[in-house]
Amino acid sequence: MRLLATAGLVLAATTACTSSDDVAIGCTDIGSPSGIGIKIDPALVPKVDTGGFEACWAGDCRTYPIAFNNQAETFADTPGLPTSEVEVTVRLADRSGKEVLERTLTVTPVLTYPNGRSCEPDGARVLLLVSENGDVRAGVPAYASGR
Numbered sequence: 775m776r777l778l779a780t781a782g783l784v785l786a787a788t789t790a791c792t793s794s795d796d797v798a799i800g801c802t803d804i805g806s807p808s809g810i811g812i813k814i815d816p817a818l819v820p821k822v823d824t825g826g827f828e829a830c831w832a833g834d835c836r837t838y839p840i841a842f843n844n845q846a847e848t849f850a851d852t853p854g855l856p857t858s859e860v861e862v863t864v865r866l867a868d869r870s871g872k873e874v875l876e877r878t879l880t881v882t883p884v885l886t887y888p889n890g891r892s893c894e895p896d897g898a899r900v901l902l903l904v905s906e907n908g909d910v911r912a913g914v915p916a917y918a919s920g921r
Contacts, residue, residue: 801893806886806917808855808897809829812840813847813913815906821874825866829900832858854899855883864902864910877910886917 792921796846810829814822819842826839829852859880866875885900 786812794859801889804888806888806896806899807851807853808883809849809852809899810855810862810883811847811901811915812839812847812904813901814866816846817906818866818874818904819844819846821868824871825864825867826898828863829855830861831858833847840853841843852908855884855900857883857898860900862900862902866904875904875908875910877904877908878911879912881912884915884918886915887919888917 785841809853810827812827822823822842823841824841826835826837827850828835830836836852838852840848840850861878861880863876863878865873867873879902881900881902883900884896886897886899887893887895896917901913901915902910903913906912
């Protein structure tokens with residue numbers, strides 16, 4: 775009886791770690807959509823309310839609205855974002871709609887690994903960091919390291 779119970783536990787554990795799609799052990803259906811995140815310096819939070827960015831690649835430009843809602847970070851789904859150079863123009867506005875920042879830079883989105891590097895990568899992402907003095911640079915987006 776003990777042998778049967780042990781065999782059942784081994785079978786259950788093995789089945790729980792694989793799937794009919796031959797997904798690697800530990801990989802889930804957790805995804806990471808392609809997109810552009812913007813994180814502003816905390817000193818800017820009271821000064822910035824909304825804005826948007828224009829992303830251009832492969833001869834096509836698309837505009838995306840963003841809102842901060844009294845937070846320092848926001849994210850906009852950007853379907854089709856490539857892992858090649860993208861020109862991004864960021865525009866931030868205060869509560870009255872007055873523009874407080876406009877910057878253009880070229881960035882290269884990176885694939886993300888929401889389940890770690892041993893699993894398939896997911897969407898391409900960029901994280902833009904805005905300093906208190908208005909400088910904009912690329913940072914490392916969530917899940918990019920695959921840890």
